[in-house]
Amino acid sequence: MELTQSNIKKILMDNLLYVVLLFMFVILIIISPAFLSWIVIRDILMQSSTRLIIALGCMFILIVAGADLSGGRVVGLAAVIAGSLAQSSTFYNKFFPMLPELPVIVPVLIAIGIGLLAGFLNGIIVAKLEVNPFIATLGIALVVYGFNCLYFNLPPNNSQPLGGFTKGFSALGGGATLGIPNIIIIAAVCTIIVYLFQRKTCLGKELFAVGGSKDAARVSGINVEKILVLAYSLAGALYGLGGVLEAARTGSATSTYGAGYEMDAIASCVVGGCSLMGGVGSVPGVVVGVLIFNVISYGLTFIGISSYWQNVFKGVIIICAVALDVRKNRKKN
Amino acid sequence: MGTPLLKINHISKSFPGVKALDDISFSVEKGRVHAVMGENGAGKSTLMKCIFGLYHPDEGDIILYGNKCLFSNTRQALDNGISMIHQELQNVPSQNVMENIWIGRIPYKKVISPLRITDEDKMYKDTLALFDKLNLDIDPKKAVKDLSVSTCQLLEIARAVSYNAKLIIMDEPTSSLTDKEAAILFSIIDMLIKSGVSILYISHKIEEVMQISNEVTILRDGTLVGTYKIKDIDSDFLIRSMVGRELTNRFPQRPQNPHLGDVMLKVSHLESAVPGSFSDISFDVKRGEILGIGGLVGAQRTELMESVFGLRPVKNGTIEINGEPVTIKSSGDAIKKKMGLLTEERARTGILGKLSITDNMLVVNQRYNLPRYRKNLIFLNNTLRKSDSREYTKDLSVKTPSIDTQISSLSGGNQQKVLLGRWLMLNPDILILDEPTRGIDVGAKYEIYLIMRKLTSQGKSIIMISSEMPELMGMSDRIMVMCEGHLSGIIDGKTATDEEIMKLASSY
Known part of the structure; x- marks a missing residue:
């Protein structure tokens, strides 16, 4: 293809997300050349990891034309539950003083299971009771947060931050394998699994069909309710994993963990090309969406700009991304 | 006859994959009913939308009272004396009759400048006057959602007249009217003609066109067949011209x-x-x-x-x-x-608009014939999915740039063939x-x-x-x-x- 002016413009527009990410990187490097280092990139990827896992969950919801306001609170509950079950036997202030040290996999699976359950409930309420997803997940968010506070306040803990996690559990968030932080490896594996699921399985394709048109999907013999429950459940499980990693990464957990993460996740998905109308969304898009937000947070701190500005930038980016997307789609039709 | 009211000059319009209008020219004289006929997909509605500013023609001019004009929105068209009755009802069901008539032009009165409130009395009187002129018996304060479909259609007609347009485009206005209501419409048309208004009248109903129009322009597959005086032709000629071959071969x-x-x-x-x-x-x-x-x-x-x-x-x-x-x-x-079911409402219950041709075709078969499309325990065989989709696209002669094309960019007929393919695959x-x-x-x-x-x-x-x-x-x-x-x-x-x-x- 000849590189005429209009062609270049088209290539830039088609890959706008990558261009924006690259552009931000270049600007940051120009301002502060030290930005270009493995440590910085590693830190950004580590910070992005939990956010990415949560955003992937959110993507499922957006693809089926749903909404999920419970994400952050489910992350918080999963973090507290995992944390309470992952304390080392020598820690002085244990949540369950008599609990022996459990293998790492136990708190992880229980937390993911709790997340899955919360998502499943969301799905049932949306699909079977036909409650608007906005309201259904708002309700579940409150219920989940309420239970989390009750659990967190159980004696002898009485709402003190959890800590003293076992080495194995902390290694999920802080350890490294072959020099690559474990948390990045976990996020990468999740991303690949979600990508393959979405692109190469029948259920993955049916998520898009249901999101594109529930009525048409139903005529085509797709069990629409089942697919909706599946999407919310998968999202819940990913939120659960996100909570586990958040506790492991920070070495602590409180009932306020995860607050507001659902909004960040929705924003990342939308910037990454998911449509709030359903039927559209790609894993690479969501990955770049998450990275853009984390590069902004980290980069602005790195070059010494007030963190208050970060929110201003994020807000502007969300609006610009959607405004551009609308225009791009309009041209196509 | 002097300058025609409206002159369509070599209009062409393409959509991805289809040429909807190809070099269409004709003129509409003042105070005449000019019918536009053609089979579904002939380009009638597209042409009307070009005139009314909803679409932009790729080529050609629209000349109104001798002036070249291209409306970029319907507001401009309305301001320049063109109004349109759409095929689909355009009512706001939750509002009442008079609010629907004057939508976008609701009269206001000043309370204390600059505070304004709607002038309900004026709106009510204007609506009554309009209905009186048109011989309609509808309560201006009734909610539109409580009206029958045919009354809603009459309401649309009243609204189109209320703009005092010089040209009214009517896109299949009788499709949801009973004979009695159609007669009301025809008397309204008669009255409008006498006051010098021109009507562009789109209809499938041959008898109707023969009865009320003066000229007819026939389109076929986006091209102009010709413009004829009604008194020179008969209904057989109309059908032959629209279909393009003898009826026996339909x-x-x-x-x-x-x-x-x-x-x-x-x-x-x-x-x-x-x-x-x-x-x-x-x-x-x-x-x-x-x-x-x-x-x-x-x-x-x-x-x-x-x-x-x-x-x-x-x-x-x-x-x-x-x-x-x-x-x-x-x-x-x-x-x-x-069993397979090809539904009536293609856009709502048929196509998965955001997905590709392949994904649309395979959506049934990949689940109900899963062993065929399974590469292994987990993954689908995308190569086979694509080759099946390619085969059916070819067999059904779907006109498309590629099987990865988004289905919503195809024409109605091609979408329908893809949907038919979806069920044929299931055998x-x-x-x-x-x-x-x-x-x-x-x-x-x-x-x-x-x-x-x-x-x-x-x-x-x-x-x-x-x-x-x-x-x-x-x-x-x-x-x-x-x-x-x-x-x-x-x-x-x-x-x-x-x-x-x-x-x-x-x-x-």
Whole structure:
């Protein structure tokens, strides 16, 4: 293809997300050349990891034309539950003083299971009771947060931050394998699994069909309710994993963990090309969406700009991304 | 005659994959009814939308009172004396009649400058005056959602007149009107003509056009066939010009010795779980047979067939396939019994608009024929999916740049072929087609008829709901006519007449 002016413009527009990410990187490097280092990139990827896992969950919801306001609170509950079950036997202030040290996999699976359950409930309420997803997940968010506070306040803990996690559990968030932080490896594996699921399985394709048109999907013999429950459940499980990693990464957990993460996740998905109308969304898009937000947070701190500005930038980016997307789609039709 | 009111000058307009209008020219004189006719997909609505500022023509000019004009929005068109009655109703159901009439132009009165409130009294008086002029008897304060469809249509007409336009475009205004209401419309048109207004009148109804218009422009597949004075032509000429070939060729030949096999589907005493829908419907379809289902709007034909397909709940009755009683509680059950359903509302219940042709075609088969598309325990074989999609796209001659093209960018006829492919892939024994050729151009229609004939020659059974009489009579072996949820009769398709069907369709 000849590189005429209009062609270049088209290539830039088609890959706008990558261009924006690259552009931000270049600007940051120009301002502060030290930005270009493995440590910085590693830190950004580590910070992005939990956010990415949560955003992937959110993507499922957006693809089926749903909404999920419970994400952050489910992350918080999963973090507290995992944390309470992952304390080392020598820690002085244990949540369950008599609990022996459990293998790492136990708190992880229980937390993911709790997340899955919360998502499943969301799905049932949306699909079977036909409650608007906005309201259904708002309700579940409150219920989940309420239970989390009750659990967190159980004696002898009485709402003190959890800590003293076992080495194995902390290694999920802080350890490294072959020099690559474990948390990045976990996020990468999740991303690949979600990508393959979405692109190469029948259920993955049916998520898009249901999101594109529930009525048409139903005529085509797709069990629409089942697919909706599946999407919310998968999202819940990913939120659960996100909570586990958040506790492991920070070495602590409180009932306020995860607050507001659902909004960040929705924003990342939308910037990454998911449509709030359903039927559209790609894993690479969501990955770049998450990275853009984390590069902004980290980069602005790195070059010494007030963190208050970060929110201003994020807000502007969300609006610009959607405004551009609308225009791009309009041209196509 | 001097300068024509409106001159269409070499207008062309393309959409991705289709040339909707190709070099169209004609003029509309002052105070005349100028009809525009053509089969579905001929480009009539596209042309009207170009004139009204909803679309931009790629080439050509629109000349109004001798001035070149291209409206970039409908506001400009309205301000320049063109108003339009759309094919689809454009009402705001939650508002009342007068608010709908004056939408965008609601009169205000000042309370304390700059605070303004709507001037209900003026609006009410203006509405009454307008209805008085048009001889309409509608309460201006009634909510639009409480009006019948035909009254809503009259409301649209009143609104179009209220702009004091010099040219009113009417896009199939009588499609939801009874004869009595159509007569009201014609008297309104008569009155408008006498006051010097011109009408661009789009209709499928030949008698209507012969009765009320002065000239007619005929379009076919986006090209201009010609503009004629009504007094110089007859209805046969109109039909021939629209279709582009003799009427005898509109349907493929019936097979010489049709071989109907055993009963494939037998429905007995079926009653809907929805009160007021259908009840006590019994019929059967044989192998190799096309059963047409005729009836007017509200006959519950779609509801019946969607119930048979498991999409709507049933209270009573039995369904047998190949002599065995079956329970169909969901579309999945029906598909497992080798049934397919091509729905009436293509945009809402047919296409998955955001997905590609391949994903649209495979959506049924990849689940109900899963072993075929499985590469291993988990993943689908995307190469096979694509090659199957490519094969059907070619066989059905779907016009598309690629099989990865988004289905919503195809024309209606090509979308319909993709959807047909979706069901053909499943190799169904019973195929239910609900208005299979609605909104499709003549060529694609004929291709769909050929596919239907091919399927029946393979011993498949087809149930075809259709509101087009010629289609019912040209394709069906038997025609079942419904009226208001009742079965009014089943007649032989080869000998059926319009009158016979119409009589049955209005027998309750």
